[in-house]
Amino acid sequence: MSSSEWQKSSYSASNNECIEVRAGIEAVELRESDEPGTILSAVPAAFADLLRAIKDGELDHHA
Numbered sequence: 669m670s671s672s673e674w675q676k677s678s679y680s681a682s683n684n685e686c687i688e689v690r691a692g693i694e695a696v697e698l699r700e701s702d703e704p705g706t707i708l709s710a711v712p713a714a715f716a717d718l719l720r721a722i723k724d725g726e727l728d729h730h731a
Contacts, residue, residue, distance in 0.1 A: 676701065 672690045680686035686701050696715040698708045710718070721727055 674699070 672692065674688040674690050676686045676688045680701075688699050688701050688704075690697050691712075694711070695709040696712055698710070699706060
């Protein structure tokens, strides 16, 4: 899908317990660093909605 590199937050620990993301033209891909073969794809608008919901605390009740 994408030729861009996987990126992880600078807040992530140095071990393999983080979410990585990479952006393509048609989709944004997410994976867990300890399960690199399992990739979730989303259109950019849906990914932006997810980030907004996380930042606004709308998903905190799931933690």
